[in-house]
Amino acid sequence: xxxxxxxxxxxxxxxxxxxxxxxxxxxxxxxxxxxxxxxxxxxxxxxxxxxxxxxxxxxxxxxxxxxxxxxxxxxxxxxxxxxxxxxxxxxxxxxxxxxxxxxxxxxxxxxxxxxxxxxxxxxxxxxxxxxxxxxxxxxxxxxxxxxxxxxxxxxxxxxxxxxxxxxxxxxxxxxxxxxxxxxxxxxxxxxxxxxxxxxxxxxxxxxxxxxxxxxxxxxxxxxxxxxxxxxxxxxxxxxxxxxxxxxxxxxxxxxxxxxxxxxxxxxxxxxxxxxxxxxxxxxxxxxxxxxxxxxxxxxxxxxxxxxxxxxxxxxxxxxxxxxxxxxxxxxxxxxxxxxxxxxxxxxxxxxxxxxxxxxxxxxxxxxxxxxxxxxxxxxxxxxxxxxxxxxxx
Amino acid sequence: xxxxxxxxxxxxxxxxxxxxxxxxxxxxxxxxxxxxxxxxxxxxxxxxxxxxxxxxxxxxxxxxxxxxxxxxxxxxxxxxxxxxxxxxxxxxxxxxxxxxxxxxxxxxxxxxxxxxxxxxxxxxxxxxxxxxxxxxxxxxxxxxxxxxxxxxxxxxxxxxxxxxxxxxxxxxxxxxxxxxxxxxxxxxxxxxxxxxxxxxxxxxxxxxxxxxxxxxxxxxxxxxxxxxxxxxxxxxxxxxxxxxxxxxxxxxxxxxxxxxxxxxxxxxxxxxxxxxxxxxxxxxxxxxxxxxxxxxxxxxxxxxxxxxxxxxxxxxxxxxxxxxxxxxxxxxxxxxxxxxxxxxxxxxxxxxxxxxxxxx
Numbered sequence: 208x209x210x211x212x213x214x215x216x217x218x219x220x221x222x223x224x225x226x227x228x229x230x231x232x233x234x235x236x237x238x239x240x241x242x243x244x245x246x247x248x249x250x251x252x253x254x255x256x257x258x259x260x261x262x263x264x265x266x267x268x269x270x271x272x273x274x275x276x277x278x279x280x281x282x283x284x285x286x287x288x289x290x291x292x293x294x295x296x297x298x299x300x301x302x303x304x305x306x307x308x309x310x311x312x313x314x315x316x317x318x319x320x321x322x323x324x325x326x327x328x329x330x331x332x333x334x335x336x337x338x339x340x341x342x343x344x345x346x347x348x349x350x351x352x353x354x355x356x357x358x359x360x361x362x363x364x365x366x367x368x369x370x371x372x373x374x375x376x377x378x379x380x381x382x383x384x385x386x387x388x389x390x391x392x393x394x395x396x397x398x399x400x401x402x403x404x405x406x407x408x409x410x411x412x413x414x415x416x417x418x419x420x421x422x423x424x425x426x427x428x429x430x431x432x433x434x435x436x437x438x439x440x441x442x443x444x445x446x447x448x449x450x451x452x453x454x455x456x457x458x459x460x461x462x463x464x465x466x467x468x469x470x471x472x473x474x475x476x477x478x479x480x481x482x483x484x485x486x487x488x489x490x491x492x493x494x495x496x497x498x499x500x501x502x503x504x505x506x507x508x509x510x511x512x513x514x515x516x517x518x519x520x521x522x523x524x525x526x527x528x529x530x531x532x533x534x535x536x537x538x539x540x541x542x543x544x545x546x547x548x549x550x551x552x553x554x555x556x557x558x559x560x561x562x563x564x565x566x567x568x569x570x571x572x573x574x575x576x577x578x579x580x581x582x583x584x585x586x587x588x589x590x591x592x593x594x595x596x597x598x599x600x
Numbered sequence: 601x602x603x604x605x606x607x608x609x610x611x612x613x614x615x616x617x618x619x620x621x622x623x624x625x626x627x628x629x630x631x632x633x634x635x636x637x638x639x640x641x642x643x644x645x646x647x648x649x650x651x652x653x654x655x656x657x658x659x660x661x662x663x664x665x666x667x668x669x670x671x672x673x674x675x676x677x678x679x680x681x682x683x684x685x686x687x688x689x690x691x692x693x694x695x696x697x698x699x700x701x702x703x704x705x706x707x708x709x710x711x712x713x714x715x716x717x718x719x720x721x722x723x724x725x726x727x728x729x730x731x732x733x734x735x736x737x738x739x740x741x742x743x744x745x746x747x748x749x750x751x752x753x754x755x756x757x758x759x760x761x762x763x764x765x766x767x768x769x770x771x772x773x774x775x776x777x778x779x780x781x782x783x784x785x786x787x788x789x790x791x792x793x794x795x796x797x798x799x800x801x802x803x804x805x806x807x808x809x810x811x812x813x814x815x816x817x818x819x820x821x822x823x824x825x826x827x828x829x830x831x832x833x834x835x836x837x838x839x840x841x842x843x844x845x846x847x848x849x850x851x852x853x854x855x856x857x858x859x860x861x862x863x864x865x866x867x868x869x870x871x872x873x874x875x876x877x878x879x880x881x882x883x884x885x886x887x888x889x890x891x892x893x894x895x896x897x898x899x900x901x902x903x904x905x906x907x908x909x910x911x912x913x914x915x916x917x918x919x920x921x922x923x924x925x926x927x928x929x930x931x932x933x934x935x936x937x938x939x940x941x942x943x944x945x946x947x948x949x950x951x952x953x954x955x956x957x958x959x960x
Binding site for chain 1: 702705734
């Protein structure tokens with residue numbers, strides 16, 4: 208009864224989104240659950256900003272479940288990739304994102320699908336949030352023709368609409384992102400570009416060159432430093448003279464955000480996008496986050512940090528657990544519901560992995576294709592003068 | 601005809617020769633004298649006008665009107681949005697240009713000298729050239745990188761390197777090296793309209809050289825296809841293959857050799873990658889003698905590639921003598937005039953090589 212009144216009261220207060228199009232999973236009554244709640248989030252440290260994002264945010268049940276589902280999917284997908292790598296079905300480089308899910312999901316929640324995003328090589332999470340299916344991601348990791356890049360790119364080279372990878376050269380993606388922002392400004396569609404880089408990349412000269420031009424020309428670029436405390440095996444204290452990454456933009460305003468809390472990330476991203484979108488110029492966000500895996504699959508990740516540290520973060524700050532606990536303790540979701548979602552995700556990942564291990568590799572005929580776009584077919588020299596291959600756009 | 605030949609010869613002699621002959625009375629009305637610099641500017645102007653997505657960026661391209669005045673007048677006509685002055689940050693602005701191209705614009709990046717592009721090489725190759733392939737065809741990159749390449753008088757070692765071989769090495773790039781004004785205009789227009797990354801190697805020595813521009817080449821849709829060489833001079837005895845300013849030297853050498861009854865066929869490569877081997881092979885099958893002539897360094901150079909391909913292809917069995925390369929000397933470019941002159945292939949070097957090859 209009490210809950211029913213709360214629901215009605217919230218509806219009357221205005222804006223409670225009870226979505227009529229939601230699929231009813233079972234005969235359980237949703238009227239028992241709170242449709243939305245307000246949460247306190249950590250205040251951000253500010254640089255050259257008088258005001259920061261709000262310290263309170265409203266989360267609807269619908270959004271909460273969606274963030275949960277997305278983060279859990281990324282988590283499970285990355286763990287599946289770990290498994291496949293250990294089975295030698297994935298080769299080469301594989302940089303996993305588990306622990307950092309709140310960043311990718313929170314950012315996507317704070318921007319529009321028509322906005323743009325670019326990141327470095329720890330990219331599987333963003334590939335998913337930018338619209339590529341788990342199936343296509345895993346199949347790209349296993350190098351099959353059903354992969355998003357037809358098996359020709361691999362872990363670090365995945366692309367989608369308004370998503371520019373997937374970049375293997377540390378720091379290179381930052382000027383590229385500023386360039387996408389220039390295109391946004393040029394085409395005057397009020398779009399922004401989110402340009403991500405890590406604490407390791409933060410010292411790259413080209414990043415400062417990009418900062419300079421972005422500020423000079425007021426490009427709609429949200430620079431985001433995902434500070435997971437370690438650049439490969441080097442901790443931030445050993446790499447950077449200043450670890451206040453949110454201040455490193457100097458004349459560019461910055462904020463430091465709790466990157467383990469999806470709501471903080473969302474709120475900060477909304478704030479940043481608002482700032483950027485209407486001509487104020489670039490802004491810089493530092494997301495304090497953590498990766499559970501080592502730098503890549505060839506790094507156990509314990510030679511430069513302690514297992515205790517990893518365990519502590521898992522226990523106290525896991526982004527998925529945090530969201531789940533928040534929703535359950537505010538009666539926004541039931542444990543059963545969460546279990547159902549987990550089961551669905553597990554199934555989706557299994558099916559995707561199935562596909563990724565059974566889909567054939569790209570055919571040899573595809574070897575020389577996609578050198579040039581919109582071009583006539585031409586001959587490509589093979590490994591010897593008698594081997595003449597063909598390239599088609 | 602004499603004045604035409606004098607125009608086709610290298611640089612400084614052409615203009616005075618032409619003026620002395622009062623060309624404005626003897627030229628057909630539609631043909632014009634245009635310097636390579638102006639031809640490049642015309643190409644840029646026409647393409648900026650034709651497609652809104654095209655824009656220029658580089659150091660001093662706007663207000664200063666270009667370090668070599670190639671972009672004179674363009675900023676006044678098109679404004680800040682389309683002609684962008686960049687700070688002196690090559691890797692930064694190259695990355696920005698490539699990103700803009702990924703997002704659908706068509707940037708033309710100017711390097712004040714291709715020597716400065718070394719700072720940007722990661723973006724030209726890893727962000728531009730390889731991307732369409734790595735993305736399995738999802739992400740094209742329509743961009744042109746242009747600027748003066750190779751030798752220029754008195755600029756010394758750090759400003760005189762030729763990058764044709766370096767960029768020509770990379771799959772996913774197209775590399776163009778024009779010689780004449782028509783080359784420059786037609787090829788630059790094609791490069792800008794091409795949906796792929798194109799490295800456009802101009803040359804400072806050629807900027808002020810005027811050439812005859814046919815009526816056809818004055819049209820706004822005049823394009824020269826990338827990947828096709830041009831026979832600048834027909835001959836039966838030996839094939840000279842060259843690119844950029846060195847073509848002028850070959851033409852001069854050919855004139856000298858003609859007096860001894862040796863007729864050279866001079867091929868202007870126009871494009872380094874993809875290279876028009878068919879034109880070279882057809883010529884070699886006729887002349888049976890091949891000499892490549894370039895300003896760049898010999899090791900792993902353009903000539904080395906041509907010779908290797910001739911060895912591997914049908915042309916080899918037609919050769920009556922080993923094919924050879926005439927190149928720049930294998931040293932950093934010195935400053936003193938006499939030393940500098942002797943670092944690049946001179947007319948006498950080409951003449952000497954031809955006579956050695958023909959055993960005369």
